[in-house]
Amino acid sequence: xxxxxxxxxxxxxxxxxxxxxxxxxxxxxxxxxxxxxxxxxxxxxxxxxxxxxxxxxxxxxxxxxxxxxxxxxxxxxxxxxxxxxxxxxxxxxxxxxxxxxxxxxxxxxxxxxxxxxxxxxxxxxxxxxxxxxxxxxxxxxxxxxxxxxxxxxxxxxxxxxxxxxxxxxxxxxxxxxxxxxxxxxxxxxxxxxxxxxxxxxxxxxxxxxxxxxxxxxxxxxxxxxxxxxxxxxxxxxxxxxxxxxxxxxxxxxxxxxxxxxxxxxxxxxxxxxxxxxxxxxxxxxxxxxxxxxxxxxxxxxxxxxxxxxxxxxxxxxxxxxxxxxxxxxxxxxxxxxxxxxxxxxxxxxxxxxxxxxxxx
Ligand code: SAH
Ligand code: SF4
Numbered sequence: 001x002x003x004x005x006x007x008x009x010x011x012x013x014x015x016x017x018x019x020x021x022x023x024x025x026x027x028x029x030x031x032x033x034x035x036x037x038x039x040x041x042x043x044x045x046x047x048x049x050x051x052x053x054x055x056x057x058x059x060x061x062x063x064x065x066x067x068x069x070x071x072x073x074x075x076x077x078x079x080x081x082x083x084x085x086x087x088x089x090x091x092x093x094x095x096x097x098x099x100x101x102x103x104x105x106x107x108x109x110x111x112x113x114x115x116x117x118x119x120x121x122x123x124x125x126x127x128x129x130x131x132x133x134x135x136x137x138x139x140x141x142x143x144x145x146x147x148x149x150x151x152x153x154x155x156x157x158x159x160x161x162x163x164x165x166x167x168x169x170x171x172x173x174x175x176x177x178x179x180x181x182x183x184x185x186x187x188x189x190x191x192x193x194x195x196x197x198x199x200x201x202x203x204x205x206x207x208x209x210x211x212x213x214x215x216x217x218x219x220x221x222x223x224x225x226x227x228x229x230x231x232x233x234x235x236x237x238x239x240x241x242x243x244x245x246x247x248x249x250x251x252x253x254x255x256x257x258x259x260x261x262x263x264x265x266x267x268x269x270x271x272x273x274x275x276x277x278x279x280x281x282x283x284x285x286x287x288x289x290x291x292x293x294x295x296x297x298x299x300x301x302x303x304x305x306x307x308x309x310x311x312x313x314x315x316x317x318x319x320x321x322x323x324x325x326x327x328x329x330x331x332x333x334x335x336x337x338x339x340x341x342x343x344x345x346x347x348x349x350x351x352x353x354x355x356x357x358x359x360x
Contacts, residue, residue: 004063007036008146008153011187022061024054030192036064037193040157066146067154070096078103079339082155086123086147095123095140099151099170100344101159104336114164119151121181122172127206129227129240131271133305133348134171142177148184152194166196168203169225175211182220189221198262199223204269209246212254216261224258225267225298226251230277231289239276252293259294265331266293271300272318274311283324296331303340303348 010018016029031049035041043064044055067084074080080101087094100118123140125132156162166188168174174181185203188196204225205212215224230236236243255266270286272278290297299322302312313321318334325332338344 005061006066006144006146007032007062007064008066008149008187009144009183011183012190012192022057024050028054033190033192037153037187037190040153042157066144067097067150069154069158072158073342073344075339075342075344077338079342079344080155080159081339081342081344082151082158084151084154086143088141093141095143097123097143097147097151097171098344099155100339101155101161101163102338103161115161116165116167117152117155117163118167118170119148120170120172121148121168121174121177121184125172126176127173127240127242129206129242131229131239131273131302131305131308131310133308133343136305136307142180143172145180145183145187148181149187152188163194163196164200166201167225168201168222173206173208174203175205175208175215178211178214182215182218185220185222197221198264202267204267206240206242207246207251208242209250209254212258216254216258219262223264223267224255224262225269226255227271228268228286228289229271229273230282231285232277232282235277235282239273248289252289255295256293264294266295268295268297269300270297271302272313272321273302274313274317276310278313278317278321280320280324283321287325287328287330290330296333297325298333298335300335301337303337305348 005018007015012029012033015033019028019032020026028050032047035047041047044058047055067086069082070085071083072080082099084097084099085094086097097120099120102116102118104114104116120143122142124137125134126139128135152163152166168181185201188194188201198221201222202225203220203222204227206227229239231248233243233248236248258266299318301318302310304312322332322334
């Protein structure tokens with residue numbers, strides 16, 4: 001298994017070069033790329049327009065597998081959470097990672113009937129935000145590009161759906177796994193593959209400034225979301241330790257640079273935490289922070305995580321916060337709560353490092 005090359009780790013050009021290097025005709029690269037992303041073949045034997053000999057050769061040199069389905073849970077609202085077991089080179093490097101399929105009757109801007117894939121980029125997270133389940137267990141490892149891309153392909157294959165949107169809002173900090181996440185995003189964007197446009201992929205970051213500058217320069221083909229959660233430096237530092245070395249004023253500069261260069265708004269994610277950041281003065285600070293920034297605000301009701309000392313505000317308070325910002329003329333959306341009954345909602349992923357037992 002160890003020496004096999006995972007074809008989901010290759011972009012289209014690399015795949016073509018790899019296969020011609022193995023003696024295949026020039027067009028085989030594109031054929032195989034289509035098998036991987038358009039027809040979602042589960043193994044080489046399905047690739048019937050390649051010669052039998054070449055398919056056999058492929059199976060001795062390459063692999064298509066990286067994720068093993070451990071459990072699948074379906075919520076009453078149709079959300080499906082996939083728990084993948086990902087073997088490492090040694091038994092103690094086996095990682096457990098989750099992805100979520102979210103059916104949206106309407107998306108946040110009112111577009112009907114869509115499917116969103118929520119992806120993970122790391123097993124665990126080093127940022128240790130105090131409200132988030134993913135940061136609780138010890139950080140395990142970065143995922144490879146193949147492990148990131150396969151989450152989309154494997155969920156589509158299993159569910160028979162086609163995703164309209166991908167959000168990188170599952171486990172981990174995508175900028176902390178920069179190269180692999182970038183490569184995975186470019187593969188998802190490839191027109192010969194899943195063909196997801198820039199507006200259809202959203203990468204969410206806690207706001208690592210140096211990485212974000214590089215992300216803008218490298219021009220990842222994605223939209224940007226930033227986890228803000230407070231526009232007050234002291235409160236944000238308490239919620240997100242990374243705020244101490246990645247301060248809010250500089251974060252705003254980088255976000256403005258993104259909006260100028262890409263001519264796209266940035267999405268600010270703001271979890272509402274009872275009595276922490278949900279008061280009128282917090283809304284005021286947020287409004288002031290957003291002045292002159294091309295942005296929309298995505299309010300998120302806090303999803304409870306066992307052992308963490310936070311609560312969600314009352315619905316009244318949530319609506320008041322939203323209306324306050326709307327009245328100031330801001331673009332504000334309230335994220336629909338999905339999959340809470342199976343702990344598949346934002347920030348609930350990966351609480352336990354190792355699942356107790358198989359249930360499906
Ligand atoms: N590490 C990246 C992406 C993954 S987190 C980031 O932080 O942006 C995806 C979103 O879920 C972020 O906005 C995050 O702050 C939010 N989130 C984390 N814990 C949450 C919780 N318990 N309830 C609701 N949202 C949460
Ligand atoms: Fe990591 Fe994002 Fe969770 Fe913070 S909110 S611990 S950055 S996954």
